[in-house]
Amino acid sequence: MKVNLKGTLLASIVFGTLLLGGCDSLLVLDPKGPQAEVQANDTMMLIYIMGAIVLVVFAMLIFMLVKYRASKQSPDYEPPHIHGHWLVETICIGVPVLIVIFLGVRSVESNYLVESAPEEYVEEEPLVIYASSSDWKWHFSYPEQGIETVNYLYIPANRNIEFKLYSHGPITSFWIPQLGGQKYAMADMVTTLHLAADVEGEFWGRNANFAGAGTAEQTFDVTALSQQEFDEWVEEVQETAEPITEEKFEELLEPGHLGRSTYTGTHLEFSPAPEHNHGSSDDVNHDQHEEDTDHSEHENHNDTEHEDHSSH
Amino acid sequence: MEFFERFMIPHPSFLIYVSMVLIVLVSIALVGVITYFKLWGYLWREWITTVDHKKIGIMYLLMALLMLFRGGVDAIMLRYQLSMPENTFLDAQHYNEVFTTHGVVMILFMAMPFITFFFNFLVPLQIGARDVAFPRLNNLSFWLFFMGAMLFNLSFVVGGSPDAGWTSYFPLADVEFSKSVGTNYYMIAIQIAGIGTLMTGINFITTIMKMRAPGMTLFKMPMFTWSALIANLIVVFAFPVLTVALAMGAMDRLFDTQFFAIGNGGMDMLWANLFWVWGHPEVYILILPAFGIFSEIISTFSRRNLYGYNSMVWSMIVISVFAFTVWTHHFFTMGQGAFTNSIFSITTMAIAIPTGVKIFNWMFTLYKGKIEFTTPMLYAVHFIPLFTLGGVTGVMLAMSAADYQYHNTMFLVAHFHNVIIPGVVYAMLAGLTFYWPKMFGFMLNEKIGKATVWVMSTGFLLAFMPMYITGLDGQARRMYTYSESTGFTTLNMVSFVGAGIMAVSFIMLVWNIWYSFKNSPRNIGSDPWNARGLEWATHTPIPAYNFAITPDITDSTSEAFWDMKHKGTEIFKGDIKKIHMPNYSGVPFIMSCGFFLLGFSLIFSMWIPAIVGLIVVLACMAYRSFEKDHGYYIPEEEVKATEKQYEKRGAK
Structure with a gap:
């Protein structure tokens, strides 16, 4: 059993390095514009955070499997009856909540970035x-x-x-x-x-x-x-x-x-x-208010553009 | 001649002709064998008309395995086509048909019957009931599902397969762009099967709410029953949306209404919304019972109670609510703007929290346990890391801004296979291995079983990890070909090899069933795994009435059988009495045949047979409402005699 576990660990490490090692050459991670760059940066950040989570889970799992497997224990060992513990459960919920809050903030920021004109050339x-x-x-x-x-x-x-x-x-x-x-x-x-x-x-x-x-x-x-x-x-x-x-x-x-x-x-x-x-928002069911302002902005914008063009 | 032309395949190929011949030959052989052994009567009396939840369960299981084979062959064809650049094995049209049917078959006709098999087989046993709340409705559910599945598969040889993707987005799915009857099959076959599923949902909610053994409060239910309850609640809320969407889609195609059609005020985006308002909860309908199965298995083979029972239940309840608040993440790129995307991005990420709680609870169940690596446990142990991998890539996809780059790519394909295969498929196979002795009275071979798991996981990693990479390198999904210059070749070849290895593991599974059928000992008692739940407290094979005496759970916990074995808690109190059982009935089968005729005729716009089919359906309903059927009693003496026989055999 132990050999198999090592194999799993080894395989995951190999896959991990392959994934990270090959990153530079992948199109999505080789951005040539500001929007793609936002997305590539988000992707790399996600790969690191998610990689860390995966490693924690793998480590915990391997620890449990190695330490508590039946072949290591005396035949008359009776596992105890354990209910949840408030601290353990708070950590199990709390840490993911913090990660989600962090990612949520980042997600909202990125949304507004990719949905508007890149600032560099505005x-x-x-x-x-x-x-x-x-x-x-x-x-x-x-x-x-x-x-x-x-x-x-x-x-x-x-x-x-x-x-x-x-x-x-x-x-x-x-x-x-x-x-x-x-x-x-x-x-x-x-x-x-x-x-x-x-x-x-x-x-x-x-x-x-x-x-x-x-x-x-x-x-x-x-x-x-x-x-x-x-x-x-x-x-x-x-x-x-x-x-x-x-x-x-x-x-x-x-x-x-x-x-x-x-x-x-x-x-x-x-x-x-x-x-x-509707400019950048067209779903009629949502954010009606924002949509309206968006709408009018864009119309004005287009109008002025057309005028500019015809006056040339 | 003109009449028959509509049944022709619009775009035939050598492979389809071969399949046609094979299907005809197999059908003739099947009819021949049944007739030769005079099995028609047996089939009708014992299986087709049965209302026994265990038998209906086993019929679902057969369907699931059959469809797993069909969907699997589709998968191999897809991966072979993509294993080389500019491959000519399939042309675009065939590739489109194959990935469409692969998706529909695997989700709706493989995974759904597989979990419904577990609902049927396990829920009444786990709650100490004699059958489900509406046994005859249960039979109807199965036959509607069966007819839907058969109708869908018929498209392969009659009229042409659907080719608009399993999501069938309009306007692509409209007559203007999908001219063959293929998408009619999609709209109507899924509708018929879906009605069956909806009835299953109502049936099991009622069963769990009303038929639990005395003393079994909600928070004493085994974890799988909890997952079944919540999954069926989601079914009842989500499937009506699909029903309505499919009806509107079918009307658009058959009667030229304009719900989703472009041009006359129809909204293609409405289909996408309706589809995913059903479609996203659907994946939780699949995964929650899988979680339930793993909970049973992990606690059994850790020889410990499930850690954090309450938080397991609450996390499922939270997931079931959130399941309905995330559908827009399937089309972040539809242009609804930063605000809407932000909301759905956050709700989607939030779903990772209760799911994470479950992963941690399973790991704490291992803590201080006495872990035995049996085959079902090995599936569970592979499930945790692989599913975590699928889960975290799901969080990546939930970042809507970044999702603009992952959407429609192989990255997404890798993600959802990464959750569905280790999640649902592993759970189903683990559960199948775990409950096999309860169903059939012998164990599956452990050596072959464990080897199967390792081969399957190896194949899985090889098949799907490369897709994450090619996805980030710009390989879009659902494309039948690519040029060598894209650089996708090597990784796609690896994927194909992985798919081949997975196919080997499924062959090993089938071989294991055959090998064990031939070689496994039959005197295994009724509790070969030293299990914990009430479902193991009956005899093997399970008598028609499940429990001679209705169990009383007042003094037990959610692990009633374990309490009985280790604490001596008494759960069978009182004497054997006569047992009330439901009658078998052929009406649901006839009604389902009416549905099949109705559906098939609608697909080809043949109105007279459609009306005939509808009349059959309505007549069966009318017959049922005037029928007086109060079931029957198994006399006390007969129950006692049966119980004595079990004692004699030394079982239990």
């Missing part, structure tokens, strides 16, 4: 990109720039991007692991995801939510450029790309997979996003 106006999914593609509309791409995304680095997400079909989930966690895109409302890239580079994104036969290949590439390069790219697209028409867009929506393509204009002009634009 001085500059965010770039608004509408990302809408159809079976099984991603359409990226840049309303301010008046261009649209399919299955690839160019963004300026070091600037906040405000993704407006919705779907032309089933629920999908917009996810660029190295820039930050995902959010659902749905057909009857627009959700908002704030991301930013700290460095220039190439990343990949995908639909992470199962949405039918073609989901596995519903991926897209993300390229973060300097603001200047981004502007040059926009200019180039405006000069060279075909305009997107209603017929063309209908064609694009047909179920299937497509490569990359680029257009001038956006489909939002003739096929606008769903009307329930």
Whole structure:
């Protein structure tokens, strides 16, 4: 029996080191943007705290199993009848309560961080990109720039991007692991995801939510450029790309997979996003109050942006 | 010809054709064997019409093992498909069907009947009752569940399997995106089985509240009975939500209503909410009885009373309340905002507190004990660390901001298998091994049993630990393929090897049953484990009436049998009298067949047979309400004669 216990301990240690050792190279733990960094830091903190809890439980269990196994005791030993003890139970409840309080506070903080625009780049106006999914593609509309791409995304680095997400079909989930966690895109409302890239580079994104036969290949590439390069790219697209028409867009929506393509204009002009634009909170059943303020803020925000754009 | 076209598989493959042939051959062989040995009458009299909770329990057990095999084959197929990049073993459509049925079968048609087997077999024995409160309803519950399960499995060969995931999110599950009848099967088969489960819930709450032995106060109930009571309370609160959601979903698909459809004001998010308002409590319905089983086993083989009985009970009660306050954590990423996510993040983490209390209580039960590593105990000893691992990753997922990165990834898949397998499956197998001698009069082989546990845990670790890593590396769940450049290859191959090792452990389990059936001694008495609970105070095999004299627990604790053995507390007081028992009935089976016809016809929108099925159902209900059935008495002499026989055999 003893050998087996050692084996268990050894296996868990090996797994633990593997998990921790491999961390740097895992996408989620190799963040390239402020939101992903919040999430990666939380993840590492959780791994350490949870690792400690697991170790305590393992140690206690092994101690009990080794010390109180029958083969170590005299045959006439009669285990006593033990009721609970108030101190033991207070500790067993108290320590987890403290851990949960600590994690709860941290969780609330992180929630507000990932749900708002990253503070590093908040001085500059965010770039608004509408990302809408159809079976099984991603359409990226840049309303301010008046261009649209399919299955690839160019963004300026070091600037906040405000993704407006919705779907032309089933629920999908917009996810660029190295820039930050995902959010659902749905057909009857627009959700908002704030991301930013700290460095220039190439990343990949995908639909992470199962949405039918073609989901596995519903991926897209993300390229973060300097603001200047981004502007040059926009200019180039405006000069060279075909305009997107209603017929063309209908064609694009047909179920299937497509490569990359680029257009001038956006489909939002003739096929606008769903009307329930609730900013970062859309659940009607909850936080009605907060939602209302959120709502109006965003509307104003968008309006001013559009005015700015037209006055250029 | 046109009529039959609807029954075709829309997307057939070689494997499905092979299965069709096999299913037909096995069915013919089964009918042949039963007819040859003239067993139809026996089956009808002794099993199909039975209201005996022990027999109904064993039928649930058979279903659970059968479905474990089916779900297990699905699992192996999934892992094999992912063991290599760009594998062509399954195409996207088949992969989608397989993971959908794997989920539904394992949760609803494997885990649920497994715990219902324990409810049925154990609860009346543990509370000293002769049967459940509504024996005939119990028979109906089983047959509804059976028909639902069969209907669901039929989708494999008739009309096509559901392919929208076991969560079946709308609008993907709507006719627009899931055109085959597969999702109709999902909506209607689960509905029929779910009605059965709801009745089970009502039945066992009543049984536990009204039929406990004299002197057995609530806080003298064995821990498993407590867990059964709370799990069934959750059933009664949660399953109606599923019933309503499935009815709305079925109407959306069959009658073009727009509850969840997009476009005309339907709300896809409503489905997700309703599904998880049922779905989250559902996992506690599964895990609480598992906790109950482990409590029985750990105290038996520590040779000690369960530490902290009261805090065990209260922690379960707290869990059952919290179970209904956390459903939103299944879709933190749906955009409900920081405030809502914060609330559900905290409630979710809070559930770890009562669960932690239980883990500590089990460990303090080992304290100063005299631990014997029997097979059931070995399952329990593996359960504690493995389940803790699953529990703490659950706390990670509860951090909603970080969950944006774990959601929809293999990390999540690893987590819930990490709680369900060591939690529920280990508990079920431990309980099966523990109560096997009580059911069948012989023990399972200990050597093979212990080896099985070690093989299973090794396979489990290899299969699921790599998923935590690939999940954090960006491998999304439910994807049938990946490219080599992602770097997921090695770990997915390890997963497949682990799944294979787990399959070996299940084969060892089956072999153990066969081997022990052939070789184990039969003269083991009625208490082979030196156990503690009232359920061990009856004879083996258990007579139809369970206890000749209703036990009296006034002077005992929650471990009545232990008190009897060690303190000499008397629990069987008085004389043997005639015993009132319920009659067997074939009506529930006929009614369930009506449900099957109704369900099958609805799935294919065939209205006339659907109406016929409905009429059968209503006629059975009407018949029942006019039937006068007061049960029967086993005469005093017969009970005495039976008891004498047991004494002669030296049992007890």
